[in-house]
Amino acid sequence: MTDKVRASSEELSSLLPEAMNGWKALPSDREFTFDTLFDLINGGAEVYRSLNVQKVLDRTYKKAGAADIIVDLFDMGSSQDAFGAFHHDIRESADVHIGQESEYQGGSLFFWKDRFFVSIVALEETPRIKEVVLALGKAIAVNIIGTGNKPDIVKLLPSKGLQKEQIFYFHDWKSLERRYIVGQENLLHLSKNTEGLLARYCVMDFTIKNSECGLALLLIVAYPYRSDLSAAQQDFSTGYLKAAGPDEIVEISNGVYAGFRTTGTHLFAVLEAPDQATAKGLLDSVSLKKRGDIDERR
Amino acid sequence: MREDDKKEGLTRRDFLSGTTKAALAGAAGLSVACGRLKPNADNEEKQDNLSNNMKLESRSTVVLVRHQHVLGPGREIDSAILTKMLDDAVAELMGSSADNAWKGLVHPDDVVGIKSNVWRFLPTPKVLESAIQKRLRWLGVTEDRMSVDDRGGRSNPVFTNATALINVRPMRTHHWSGVGTCIKNYIMFSAMPFSWHVDACANLGGLWDLPEVKGKTRLNILVMLTPLFHGKGPHHFQARYTWTYNGLIVGIDPVAVDAIGVCILEAKRKAYFGRGEPLSVPPKHIRVAETRYHLGVSDPSRIDIKRIGWEEGILI
Numbered sequence: 340m341t342d343k344v345r346a347s348s349e350e351l352s353s354l355l356p357e358a359m360n361g362w363k364a365l366p367s368d369r370e371f372t373f374d375t376l377f378d379l380i381n382g383g384a385e386v387y388r389s390l391n392v393q394k395v396l397d398r399t400y401k402k403a404g405a406a407d408i409i410v411d412l413f414d415m416g417s418s419q420d421a422f423g424a425f426h427h428d429i430r431e432s433a434d435v436h437i438g439q440e441s442e443y444q445g446g447s448l449f450f451w452k453d454r455f456f457v458s459i460v461a462l463e464e465t466p467r468i469k470e471v472v473l474a475l476g477k478a479i480a481v482n483i484i485g486t487g488n489k490p491d492i493v494k495l496l497p498s499k500g501l502q503k504e505q506i507f508y509f510h511d512w513k514s515l516e517r518r519y520i521v522g523q524e525n526l527l528h529l530s531k532n533t534e535g536l537l538a539r540y541c542v543m544d545f546t547i548k549n550s551e552c553g554l555a556l557l558l559i560v561a562y563p564y565r566s567d568l569s570a571a572q573q574d575f576s577t578g579y580l581k582a583a584g585p586d587e588i589v590e591i592s593n594g595v596y597a598g599f600r601t602t603g604t605h606l607f608a609v610l611e612a613p614d615q616a617t618a619k620g621l622l623d624s625v626s627l628k629k630r631g632d633i634d635e636r637r
Numbered sequence: 638m639r640e641d642d643k644k645e646g647l648t649r650r651d652f653l654s655g656t657t658k659a660a661l662a663g664a665a666g667l668s669v670a671c672g673r674l675k676p677n678a679d680n681e682e683k684q685d686n687l688s689n690n691m692k693l694e695s696r697s698t699v700v701l702v703r704h705q706h707v708l709g710p711g712r713e714i715d716s717a718i719l720t721k722m723l724d725d726a727v728a729e730l731m732g733s734s735a736d737n738a739w740k741g742l743v744h745p746d747d748v749v750g751i752k753s754n755v756w757r758f759l760p761t762p763k764v765l766e767s768a769i770q771k772r773l774r775w776l777g778v779t780e781d782r783m784s785v786d787d788r789g790g791r792s793n794p795v796f797t798n799a800t801a802l803i804n805v806r807p808m809r810t811h812h813w814s815g816v817g818t819c820i821k822n823y824i825m826f827s828a829m830p831f832s833w834h835v836d837a838c839a840n841l842g843g844l845w846d847l848p849e850v851k852g853k854t855r856l857n858i859l860v861m862l863t864p865l866f867h868g869k870g871p872h873h874f875q876a877r878y879t880w881t882y883n884g885l886i887v888g889i890d891p892v893a894v895d896a897i898g899v900c901i902l903e904a905k906r907k908a909y910f911g912r913g914e915p916l917s918v919p920p921k922h923i924r925v926a927e928t929r930y931h932l933g934v935s936d937p938s939r940i941d942i943k944r945i946g947w948e949e950g951i952l953i
Binding site: 377379380381382383384385386387406409411413428429444445446447449458460461462463464517 | 757758811812813814830831834838869870871872873874875876877878918
């Protein structure tokens with residue numbers, strides 16, 4: 340993880356245009372911090388706080404007789420967490436090539452670039468408003484000069500069958516729990532110092548008729564220290580995998596298979612797969628990726 | 638239906654805690670019950686106590702009022718029609734004329750807080766707030782003893798001294814509690830709203846035991862003019878996922894009002910996505926409001942819906 344940086348209010352403000360195609364910014368921006376973000380998005384603030392949000396600039400663009408357009412510029416402090424903020428939601432629509440990854444849907448544009456996550460929401464959806472929303476996004480993306488890296492662990496995801504629209508990056512237990520319940524306690528010893536990825540795979544499942552693919556879920560967690568991983572491995576095995584050891588694939592419920600493996604400070608776990616072979620195959624693939632990553636660094 | 642929306646509905650359900658059968662069953666629980674609702678079932682039981690001190694009976698009644706022309710082509714609200722919708726609903730709920738019904742709800746000596754909702758993407762309509770205020774004036778409540786507020790409620794002297802509350806807010810999906818409801822609308826009475834977020838906000842019913850609130854609510858109005866049935870992003874809002882339902886759900890029992898609101902949202906999601914699509918976060922707090930806090934009736938099969946007005950696209 341990189342050290343956090345935080346833009347000044349002036350720097351944030353300078354990234355947003357004053358006007359766009361007849362829509363003008365209201366004179367007063369609103370600014371929110373880690374502590375005050377609840378005032379902007381209430382319960383949703385938990386998502387961005389868990390990803391270390393530093394500051395948010397909220398600006399409304401108005402045009403007489405037309406719907407407001409609201410821009411929120413999230414300074415996430417690192418490109419990794421900007422990536423996480425973007426991927427908190429499923430991104431199933433086509434990338435509109437604004438910033439490093441983007442999605443336009445239903446009058447809204449979301450993208451990330453460098454350490455910034457940007458949300459542009461129009462209160463109505465018309466072809467004209469879509470044009471303006473996209474133009475605003477392009478202008479902001481151009482103003483953000485740099486680019487940033489995705490989290491390193493994203494490179495470890497096997498590509499075959501990966502559903503790219505569903506890559507979920509997180510740090511702590513509460514965030515994982517919102518996506519997937521792995522027992523009732525923090526079995527994986529997740530904290531603000533861990534990095535996690537939950538990814539969905541489309542795999543062959545011969546038990547499902549008339550279905551193109553079955554579901555498998557791969558979890559990757561990077562721990563800061565080997566000792567953290569050891570504790571997590573023990574609790575995860577006991578609490579989720581019927582005390583199965585590394586590389587042992589077990590049926591955790593009817594027709595649902597799971598298992599795990601560790602390498603260095605990383606834990607790889609298949610939380611669900613339709614059969615043993617698929618679970619083992621995914622673990623083999625991610626291990627291979629990890630070995631390749633190590634070789635690449637040498 | 639757009640292909641990407643169809644895909645969103647399927648994958649989101651599968652990904653959330655959700656691939657487990659138990660989690661899916663919980664998320665879909667209200668849907669199952671919603672299917673058993675009968676139109677305009679008679680309610681023999683009387684609501685003889687209008688506050689939260691009421692004994693919770695085994696059934697509740699809500700009124701669903703709709704009007705085809707309450708919204709114009711630009712979704713502008715016809716205030717006269719909306720005012721009449723409100724009066725008609727209150728009259729039907731209380732089983733008397735509108736005048737007598739309002740007299741039965743609020744006393745001229747009451748200090749009345751109108752708990753609104755200022756969420757900028759879908760706020761409580763000003764014209765509806767005005768319609769309520771107009772009725773309060775007609776009842777004899779003076780200006781200094783009535784106030785409309787949302788986030789300032791804890792410091793608003795009318796609210797801190799309130800003897801009566803009227804709870805009015807729009808219905809929407811919500812990324813933390815599943816749905817934004819009448820039950821949830823009292824979260825701003827808490828000094829620490831975020832402390833209610835655990836477990837999909839399951840304990841929101843507990844808000845109604847706070848001293849500022851307990852036993853004071855006379856009427857709950859869930860605004861269903863343009864409800865939000867789906868959303869994503871920090872604000873969980875896309876204009877595409879609102880529709881002109883043109884309705885209000887009105888009741889004494891906030892749990893029943895919210896449960897019926899959820900049934901309508903779920904029906905809309907089914908119609909839009911082409912199949913039953915559980916909310917991304919199950920609206921657990923509605924059921925828990927009954928089972929743990931005894932605030933009202935959450936099982937739609939024990940809620941009698943009195944329908945008034947426009948029937949096309951009613952979804953329930």
